[in-house]
Amino acid sequence: MRIEVDVARQLGAFRLEAAFESEAVVTALFGRSGCGKTTVLNMIAGLLRPERGRIAVGDRVLYDSATGTDLPSAQRRIGYVFQDGLLLPHLSVRQNLLYGRFFTPEAGRWADVDKIVSLLDLRPLLERRPRNLSGGEKQRVAIGRALLASPRLLLMDEPLASIDAGRRGEILYYVERLRDEVGVPIVYVSHEIEEVVRLAENMVLLSDGSVAAAGPVRELMGRIELRRMIGRYEGGAVVETRVTEQDLTSGLARLAFAGGELLVADVDALVGETLRVRVRARDVSIALERPRDISILNCLRGRIVEIGAEPGASVDVRLDVAGTPIIARITRHSAHALRLATGQEVWALVKSVSLDRHSLGYA
Amino acid sequence: MFDALTPSELEALRLSVKVAAVSVIASLPVGFALAWLLARHRFPGKSMLDAVVHLPLVLPPVVIGYLLLVLFGRRGPIGQWLDETFGIVFAFRWTGAALACALMGLPLLVRAIRQSLEAIDRRLESAAATLGASRLWVLASVTVPLSLPGIITGMLLSFARSLGEFGATITFVSNIPGETQTLPLAIYTYTQVPGGDAQAMRLCIISVLLSLAALLVSEVLVRRVNVRVYGDAH
Numbered sequence: 001m002r003i004e005v006d007v008a009r010q011l012g013a014f015r016l017e018a019a020f021e022s023e024a025v026v027t028a029l030f031g032r033s034g035c036g037k038t039t040v041l042n043m044i045a046g047l048l049r050p051e052r053g054r055i056a057v058g059d060r061v062l063y064d065s066a067t068g069t070d071l072p073s074a075q076r077r078i079g080y081v082f083q084d085g086l087l088l089p090h091l092s093v094r095q096n097l098l099y100g101r102f103f104t105p106e107a108g109r110w111a112d113v114d115k116i117v118s119l120l121d122l123r124p125l126l127e128r129r130p131r132n133l134s135g136g137e138k139q140r141v142a143i144g145r146a147l148l149a150s151p152r153l154l155l156m157d158e159p160l161a162s163i164d165a166g167r168r169g170e171i172l173y174y175v176e177r178l179r180d181e182v183g184v185p186i187v188y189v190s191h192e193i194e195e196v197v198r199l200a201e202n203m204v205l206l207s208d209g210s211v212a213a214a215g216p217v218r219e220l221m222g223r224i225e226l227r228r229m230i231g232r233y234e235g236g237a238v239v240e241t242r243v244t245e246q247d248l249t250s251g252l253a254r255l256a257f258a259g260g261e262l263l264v265a266d267v268d269a270l271v272g273e274t275l276r277v278r279v280r281a282r283d284v285s286i287a288l289e290r291p292r293d294i295s296i297l298n299c300l301r302g303r304i305v306e307i308g309a310e311p312g313a314s315v316d317v318r319l320d321v322a323g324t325p326i327i328a329r330i331t332r333h334s335a336h337a338l339r340l341a342t343g344q345e346v347w348a349l350v351k352s353v354s355l356d357r358h359s360l361g362y363a
Numbered sequence: 364m365f366d367a368l369t370p371s372e373l374e375a376l377r378l379s380v381k382v383a384a385v386s387v388i389a390s391l392p393v394g395f396a397l398a399w400l401l402a403r404h405r406f407p408g409k410s411m412l413d414a415v416v417h418l419p420l421v422l423p424p425v426v427i428g429y430l431l432l433v434l435f436g437r438r439g440p441i442g443q444w445l446d447e448t449f450g451i452v453f454a455f456r457w458t459g460a461a462l463a464c465a466l467m468g469l470p471l472l473v474r475a476i477r478q479s480l481e482a483i484d485r486r487l488e489s490a491a492a493t494l495g496a497s498r499l500w501v502l503a504s505v506t507v508p509l510s511l512p513g514i515i516t517g518m519l520l521s522f523a524r525s526l527g528e529f530g531a532t533i534t535f536v537s538n539i540p541g542e543t544q545t546l547p548l549a550i551y552t553y554t555q556v557p558g559g560d561a562q563a564m565r566l567c568i569i570s571v572l573l574s575l576a577a578l579l580v581s582e583v584l585v586r587r588v589n590v591r592v593y594g595d596a597h
Contacts, residue, residue, distance in 0.1 A: 047489050073492035074500075080493040086486055090508045090592045099504075103495030149494045 001185045003027065003153060007043045007053035007063075016040070016209040019053075022187075024202035026179055028217070029189045031206035031229070037189040038083075040206070041155045044187065045080045046073035057153045057185075077108065079146030079154040079184070084162045085138040087130035093141050094126040100149025111150045111182075119181060120144045120174055135163045139171055147182065154186045160195065175199060193230055197221070197238055197278045198361035205229055221278065222325030224308045224316045235316075236280035237327045243269050252297075252352065259321030263297040264355045276361035281316055283354035284328035287347040288338055298350040302326060304342050307335065319348055368569070374541055375549040376569055382457055382545055383525035386464035387472075387518050394469055394517065398476035419531075420470040428534025431463055435535070459536035460543045464528045468521030475520060479513020480506070511588045519581035526574055546570050 006019035016036045020027075029037045042048040044055055044062070052065040057078070062071050079100075087096050097117070101109065117123055120140045130138060139159050146154060159175070160168045172195065179186060179199065190196055196203055196217060203220050205213040207229050213220055218238045220226060227235040241255035241262060253267035255275055262277060269275055290299055302319035310316075315335050319326045326348050340346070368376065400406075401413055419427055435442040435453045445451045453459035483506065491501045507514075529547040536543040538552060550566045553559035 045489075045493050047493070072497075073489070074495050074497050076493070077495070078493060080490065082486065082490060086484075086490040088487060088491070088505060099491070099496075100494030103497075103500070145494065 001058045001152070002056075003185060003187065004054065004056040005040065005044060007040065007050040007055065009039075009043075009048070009051045011039065014209055016050075018204075018206060018209065018211050020204045020211055020214045022202045022204070022214075024185070024200065025183070026186045026188055026200040027202045027204065028196040028200035029187060029204050029206060030191065030193065030196050031212075032191055035206045036209040037191075037206055038157055039209075041080070041157050041187065041189055044153070045078050045155060046071060046076050060152065074103070077104075077150070077152045079149055079151030081139070081142050081146050081154065081156045081159050083157045083159070085130075085135075085142040087133075087138055087141055087145070089130050091130075092126070093122070093128050093130065093133070096130065096141060096145050097122065097126075097148055100145055104150050109150045111148045113148060116144050116147050116182075119177055134167075136167045136171055139163060140174060143174065143178065147178070147184070151184060154184050155189075156186060157189045158191070160190075160192070172198060193221075193235070194278070194359075197276060197359075218276075222318065222327065224306055224318050224327065227281070227308075227316055227327075235327070235329075236278055236283070237325050239277045239279060239324055239326070241275050241277055243267065243271050243273050243275060246271055257324055259302065259324040259326075260300050262350065262355065263352050264360075265352050266356075267360065269360075277355060278359040278361070279326060279350055279355065280359065281327040281329035283350055284326060285349040286317060286319075286328050286330055286334070286338065286340070287349055290347050291349070294349075295351075296349045297352045298348075300326060300348045300350070302346065302348055304340060304344045304346060307340060307342060319346065321348065371540065371549075372566060372569065375544055375546050375566065376573070378457060378460075378541070378543075379526055379545040379547075379573070382460045382464055383522050385458075386461040386468060386525045387522045389461065390465035390469055390472060390521065391514070391518065394472035394521075395476055395514070397469075398473045398480055398517075401473070402477045402480035416473050417470045419467045424467060424528070424530025425534050427466055428463060428531035431459070431466070431531065431535040435459065435462065453536070455536050455539060455543065457536075457542055460528075460532045460545060461525075463531040463535045464525035465521075467528050467531055468524040471520035471524055472517040475513045475517030476510060477513075479510040479516075482513075483509045509592060511592060512585055515581060515584050515588055519577065519585075522581075523574060523577055526570070526577065546573070 002021065002023050004021045008017045016039050018036065018040055029040060031037055039048065043050050046062065049070065050063065055063040061069050062076050063069060088099065120143060122140060122144050125133065125137055125141060133141065160171055163171060176199065188199055200217050202215065203217045204211055205220060205226060212229055213226055218240060221236065221238040239257050241257040243253055244256045245254035251265055252263045255262045255264055255277060300321045302321035304317055305320045306318040308316035313332055314329050315332050317328045317330060317340060319328065328348055397416055433439055437443065437446060437454050442453060453462050488501050488505050491505045496504060527547060532543065532545065533548055538544050538548045546566055546569065550563050553563035553566065
């Protein structure tokens with residue numbers, strides 16, 4: 001389903017002017033706090049009115065300043081999972097779950113109560129009250145509640161923000177399940193690139209109220225000029241791979257992609273499954289010749305296509321590894337010492353152990 | 364226990380409770396609407412409205428009673444119209460006593476409800492709207508239940524205020540046994556009669572017991588509702 005968003009509004013000193021389209025199952029709205037992500041969600045949900053613009057989900061126009069269309073929230077059929085859940089405190093979990101369903105016209109109800117309840121493992125919680133739930137449980141109920149209203153689009157506003165770091169993986173797992181099993185399009189707001197890589201196909205990069213870039217996650221992660229926005233520490237290329245071998249004795253998995261293969265430790269996936277791997281630029285080294293007698297297992301041959309021009313002690317070097325972009329962050333000093341230049345053939349070295357669980361997304 | 368009361372005492376007690384109950388129930392919709400307006404909206408003249416709602420708290424009750432007499436008396440502009448159009452008469456009836464009590468209790472009712480409305484996280488109402496609830500449904504299924512502690516507190520305060528109401532009532536509807544003579548008026552009457560001290564004291568004790576009972580009931584109710592809504596009796 002196609003989502004079209006084109007909104008503008010002045011909010012005090014902050015100007016939001018954002019337009020993007022996406023047909024992905026999961027579209028990530030990514031950017032630093034205060035860049036306008038939640039504002040965009042509120043506009044899609046009808047909680048905040050843009051000054052002008054157009055919002056459409058599929059062939060249904062929710063807002064259009066040109067024609068004066070502005071559906072009230074209650075009629076938009078947009079599920080919204082708020083950062084802190086916002087369960088109704090005076091109702092039980094069961095009543096919260098069925099709240100939206102009650103207002104959904106019979107013909108539009110696609111969500112099956114039993115299916116959603118078991119998908120999110122909510123059965124043991126049904127008779128509890130929201131105040132007796134942990135952060136993760138609240139968030140699961142909030143997701144279930146939004147889904148049971150049979151929305152045409154699900155908005156998730158940093159659903160992991162209010163959860164202990166240790167339990168975030170659990171919610172991510174449920175979001176993945178719902179992405180793969182329910183099929184409702186999702187707009188997912190986050191400022192953690194890790195979540196974006198793991199969940200989303202498309203990404204909209206917001207910066208100071210406007211769209212800095214939008215497109216497939218893989219493509220955007222491979223662009224050096226966006227690294228300032230993605231984060232110096234976390235930026236890097238994303239590679240789509242397929243598991244070709246799981247070696248149980250060494251604990252290493254062989255992941256094949258167009259430009260070769262990566263050996264990664266402790267991959268929780270079966271042979272044949274596809275896996276998205278984020279190769280952080282800071283974990284990639286460059287060598288002019290293939291080194292011998294070295295502990296690093298992943299040596300990829302590639303051509304330099306771009307050397308970042310930003311100031312500072314480090315530079316990002318973009319390599320083309322048989323069509324797959326890989327970014328290496330090295331010191332400016334090394335780039336000079338090795339006399340790196342665009343067009344040059346080099347080796348990219350990636351430590352297997354640097355590709356940890358947080359770098360993998362199950363696509 | 365009621366055997367111990369004389370018929371006239373019983374009459375005054377029943378009338379007091381009836382007047383207070385009717386005044387509270389009748390003023391609740393108005394009180395909620397006013398609290399809603401004051402808590403949720405900005406409009407020109409808001410502080411004026413706020414002041415007017417609070418007037419009964421600061422004005423001498425006799426002023427309220429006299430104004431009611433002028434406006435709602437049989438010859439008064441509103442009273443005459445109500446009598447001719449709907450056949451409703453307030454003057455010298457127990458309904459007039461209830462009207463006076465409602466007006467005197469209104470500021471307390473509005474204050475309590477307003478405070479609880481202001482304490483509601485409005486994003487809960489937004490969440491309900493995204494789930495498909497229309498504005499009226501949001502009001503009925505989120506706003507009212509969440510402001511229930513304030514509504515109950517306000518009703519109790521207004522009820523207690525009504526039980527004690529004297530000045531506005533006696534000025535507006537006079538002191539008619541069996542019609543407008545509530546407990547405070549009855550006590551006042553006995554204190555004006557030689558040898559009525561014992562009677563006045565009996566009624567005073569009844570008054571104290573009645574007020575205590577009202578307070579206790581409301582305390583229990585508020586606690587229960589708080590537990591239901593917020594999970595503790597805060």
